Structures are given as C-alpha cells and as structure tokens.
Amino acid sequence: MVGMETYGYPEQGVKKVGVYDVPEGVDIRGRYDEEFAKILTKDALQFVADLQRQFRNEIKYAIECRREAKRKYNEGAIPGFDPMTRNVRETEWSCAPVPLAVADRRVEITGPTERKMVINALNSGAKVFMADFEDALSPTWENLVRGQVNLKDAVNGTISFHDKARNRVYKLSDQIAKLFVRPRGWHLSEKHILIDGEPATGCLVDFGLYFFHNYAAFRRTQGAGFGPFFYLPKMEHSREAKIWNSVFERAERMAGIERGSIRGTVLIETLPAVFQMDEILYELRDHSVGLNCGRWDYIFSYVKTFQAHPDRLLPDRVLVGMTQHFMRSYSDLLIRTCHRRGVHAMGGMAAQIPIRDNPDANEAAMELVRKDKLREVKAGHDGTWAAHPGLIPACMEVFTNHMGNAPNQIQTMKREDAASLTEEDLLQRPRGVRTLEGLRLNTRVGIQYLAAWLTGTGSVPLYNLMEDAATAEISRVQNWQWLKYGVELNGDGLGVKVSLELFGRVVEEEMARIEMEVGKEKFKKGMYKEAGKMFIRQCTAPTLDDFLTLNAYDNIVVHYPKGASKI
Numbered sequence: 001m002v003g004m005e006t007y008g009y010p011e012q013g014v015k016k017v018g019v020y021d022v023p024e025g026v027d028i029r030g031r032y033d034e035e036f037a038k039i040l041t042k043d044a045l046q047f048v049a050d051l052q053r054q055f056r057n058e059i060k061y062a063i064e065c066r067r068e069a070k071r072k073y074n075e076g077a078i079p080g081f082d083p084m085t086r087n088v089r090e091t092e093w094s095c096a097p098v099p100l101a102v103a104d105r106r107v108e109i110t111g112p113t114e115r116k117m118v119i120n121a122l123n124s125g126a127k128v129f130m131a132d133f134e135d136a137l138s139p140t141w142e143n144l145v146r147g148q149v150n151l152k153d154a155v156n157g158t159i160s161f162h163d164k165a166r167n168r169v170y171k172l173s174d175q176i177a178k179l180f181v182r183p184r185g186w187h188l189s190e191k192h193i194l195i196d197g198e199p200a201t202g203c204l205v206d207f208g209l210y211f212f213h214n215y216a217a218f219r220r221t222q223g224a225g226f227g228p229f230f231y232l233p234k235m236e237h238s239r240e241a242k243i244w245n246s247v248f249e250r251a252e253r254m255a256g257i258e259r260g261s262i263r264g265t266v267l268i269e270t271l272p273a274v275f276q277m278d279e280i281l282y283e284l285r286d287h288s289v290g291l292n293c294g295r296w297d298y299i300f301s302y303v304k305t306f307q308a309h310p311d312r313l314l315p316d317r318v319l320v321g322m323t324q325h326f327m328r329s330y331s332d333l334l335i336r337t338c339h340r341r342g343v344h345a346m347g348g349m350a351a352q353i354p355i356r357d358n359p360d361a362n363e364a365a366m367e368l369v370r371k372d373k374l375r376e377v378k379a380g381h382d383g384t385w386a387a388h389p390g391l392i393p394a395c396m397e398v399f400t401n402h403m404g405n406a407p408n409q410i411q412t413m414k415r416e417d418a419a420s421l422t423e424e425d426l427l428q429r430p431r432g433v434r435t436l437e438g439l440r441l442n443t444r445v446g447i448q449y450l451a452a453w454l455t456g457t458g459s460v461p462l463y464n465l466m467e468d469a470a471t472a473e474i475s476r477v478q479n480w481q482w483l484k485y486g487v488e489l490n491g492d493g494l495g496v497k498v499s500l501e502l503f504g505r506v507v508e509e510e511m512a513r514i515e516m517e518v519g520k521e522k523f524k525k526g527m528y529k530e531a532g533k534m535f536i537r538q539c540t541a542p543t544l545d546d547f548l549t550l551n552a553y554d555n556i557v558v559h560y561p562k563g564a565s566k567i
Helices: 044-075 083-089 114-120 142-155 200-223 238-255 279-282 293-304 325-341 359-379 389-403 423-427 434-456 469-485 500-518 521-523 528-540 548-556
Strands: 027-030 106-113 127-131 160-164 168-171 177-180 189-195 198-200 229-232 264-266 290-295 345-350 383-385 460-462 463-467 564-566
Touching: 027 044, 044 189, 044 198, 044 200, 083 238, 083 279, 083 423, 106 114, 114 127, 114 142, 114 160, 114 168, 114 389, 127 142, 142 177, 142 189, 168 200, 189 200, 189 293, 200 238, 238 264, 238 279, 264 279, 279 290, 279 325, 290 325, 293 325, 293 345, 293 359, 293 469, 325 345, 325 359, 325 423, 345 359, 359 383, 359 389, 383 389, 389 521, 434 460, 434 463, 434 469, 434 528, 434 548, 460 500, 463 564, 469 548, 500 521, 500 528, 528 548
Parallel strands: 106 127, 106 383, 127 177, 177 229, 229 264, 264 290, 290 345, 345 383
Antiparallel strands: 027 189, 160 168, 189 198, 460 463
C-alpha cells in the first residue's frame, strides 16, 4: 500500500463490501473488514469521538506550549525546575497505593501488538507485557486495528495463532504476564479516522478502543485499582498528564467503575519532563503506578532540546549510556521521586537480542545485560524492561538475587534526598568522542529502520540489538546535529569535519553495505531507496523535524472509498 495516493480515493481494483456503522461526525477512511467492524462499532467510535471533542482544545494548547518551549530553547534557554510548582515538589503527599496485582514488576517485556508476539510475550515469564501502539509499531491501518483485535482476544483469554510455516499453534499458558498498553503520544494523529472533519488524536483512538472493549473484563475479574493498565509516552509537561487524568476519569464514569481503577505509568523520556516528575505524579496521583526511564528517547530528546546549542553535541551514540553523569542523575532522581511518592521506579530497556550462532558473542551480550540490570536494581529501580524473551531469565535472576521475595523496593530502598540532585547534574554535558564509524552506524541503522517502518514493521533486529523508533531517532538527530555544526570526527584520528559531501559519500557506501547484507532481491523489493532519500532529507533539513515518524506518516496512510476492502 505504501506509495499509493494518500488522501484521494483510488478507483481501480476497488472491491465493495460493507460499511462501518459510524456515529454522526465520524468518518472512517481505512479499508473495511468484518473483523475490524467488531472493533470499530458505533458505540466504541462514539466514545472515542466524545473524548476527542472534550479534550481536543486542551491537547492543541499543550502542543502549542511545546512549540513555545522549543522556541525558547532555540533562543538559548535551558530546561529547569518550575519555581511556580515548588510547593508540589517540596511538600509531602503520596500517590494511591500500588495495586497488589502489579506490585511485582521486576521484569517487563515490550513489543508490538502483532498476534504471535502478544501470545509469546504474555507467556514469556515476565511480570508485565507492555503491548505497544507507539515506538515498536508502524501505525498502518492494518497494524492498529488488528492490534486491537489481538488485545481483545488476549484479555478474553481466547487468543491463538496457527503458524502454518512451522505447523505450530500458539496459545496462552496458565500463568501469563499482566497486560499494559502504550498508546501513541499526544502529537500523533490518526488520519484514517476523521472526527468533525479533523484527524482523530492517535492516543485517544488507541486508548478509547482498547478501554471500551475491555473494561468489562477487568471489572469482572480484578475490580477497582486493578486495571486496565497503561504506559503513557512522550510527555513534556504536567499539563499533559492532567489531560490524561481527565481522560481516565471520563472513561471510568462512562464505564461505571470506581475512580482509580485505571492506572498508568508515565515514561520520562523527554528532557523537559525530568524537571516535572513530581508534578506529573501529582496530576495522576489517583491513577499512577509510577514512572519509567525511557532512556533511548531521553537521549533523542536531549539532542532535540539543545538543537541550537553547539556546546552540547553528543558523542557517538554507543557512548551515551547510563554512566554519563546526566543520565545517571536522571535515573537517580526518578527513583527518589517515585519512592517518595509511593510508586514504582522502572528501569530502562535492555535492547540486546540473543546471538544464536555465536555462543561467545551471546555470552558477552548477556553479561552486558546482567551488569546493566545489576546497576539498576542496586540504584533502587523496582523493575526493568527487556526487548526479547531470551533476556528475561537473566534480568529476573539479577533482580531476584537482590530483592529476594520483596515485590519491589518502594519501602525498603533507602530514600535519599531528591533535592540534592541539581539542574546542573541533569544537564551536564555528555563526554566522549565522535567517529566516522559512529556516523556510519547512525546512517545504516536509520535507513534500515525507516525502510522497515514504511513496510509496516516498527520493531527491527539490527546488529544484535532491537531497534525501534526511539533508537532510530537518535541516529537521525545526531547526524543532523553533526552536519549542522560541521563537527570534527576526533575519535579515530581522522580529524575530518562532517559535511554534506562526507555525508553523501557515507550514505552511498552504507546503502551498498545494506544491499550486500540483506541481499539484492530483498533490497530491490524493499523500501530501502525510498527510506534512504527520506533519511537524507531529514538529516540535511535546515530545521530539525520534531519526529521521524511525523514526517514519514503520510507515506503509510491509505484512504479507501467507503465500504471498500480491497484496492
């Protein structure tokens, strides 16, 4: 479907079937499917439309505030703690108690809502599976609606998958992980659904459809304070958390369930948000189960926030880890803040994947995972993330060895004074070298990820790591930053400056390498050339695009005539 007319109604090859029964003011432009119609019911769409109409002005204001903050940062300002909310940070208050159902979150697995992935993740042995409509998912119409089908079946316990190639049937085990769902961020729209002539807000579509179809199952089986559960991404300010809190309250009233039944964990993955952690928890205090160190997006946000500050250039992305002072300070402040308020402080993603054909390399990778998780649990994190089921035993072992039978460290971990971490700690300039190999890796990863995303895959194994939109964003913005300021590559003795000419040569050479690695036939059939052009355009743009996926989204939007299931 990629590359078809985005907003028109293609006429050739259209197969007419049924039409979605939609409420007034709602127009669905995605293809018709009988299975999808069970998700896109009139009542479910009415709920989503009601949310859109109630909150769209607040959402637009929040996005405008982001633009204003960016303007100030580009003029030389830096983020910091808000003196107007000092009272929230300095007074004693607590969030609602953590529900017993999710008290133990020591290892969480994440991944897209693809059917087999959902089953394997729930069966993986992790305490939580975060089903992702955001960074690990390419938001095609098929992925989004079929993902809702898959989650509805999972909640009802009826999900199964027949892998015809392996002649194997996948079903849920008796013991499964608790299900959390991550909707898209506030900035992303859903152009296959129009509400009053405007594209719907993506996260309200993701949240609204999932909640509407599944709240009754949670109500029957778990009760108040026990779900449904969500992860909330990409926030920059507590005003955005306040909108989510209002959305939750509206949903609870509609469903007739107790206030506080819905719970959310906020990913602290933007630099401005690290100065708003108390305020974010305060706004969500009856619906919160903690914060998470979304460290890859946080690195991306550091570059984006300081895009006009040439004194804050990042070194090679492989050098920007948790040993950097600004990253360690971010993690420590999150832990102290969460434990002071009585909720989970979740650690970051282990992006490694098992290396099956090289035992020595695999053991080296697992050792890196164990060291990272040991650092997290000793620092006070209550749990961590893994990108692959093969990492769960190692992560579980590290956390269990340190925590024992305790479900978390909220009460047992010594609470250090959060105020001892200053703005200077959180903003300390990262240290390290910049190399030609770093530029090459950024280019190679960025193009391959974008090629996969354009063909409907949002989570991609590359060079023994699981790459998603967050890591691809680091590649893109770092290349942009190095090009903009003509940085000197000083880590490999070359002493050359990054220029358009050098970048063009690197792209050409890395495209040839990608073709060699994936094979000529796959390269020819894939979207690699289109992805290369798009990646070049974004890395060389005079103004940095806020998000890679915002720029690329129109390439995967396909509008169908009403009632069409096939073009």
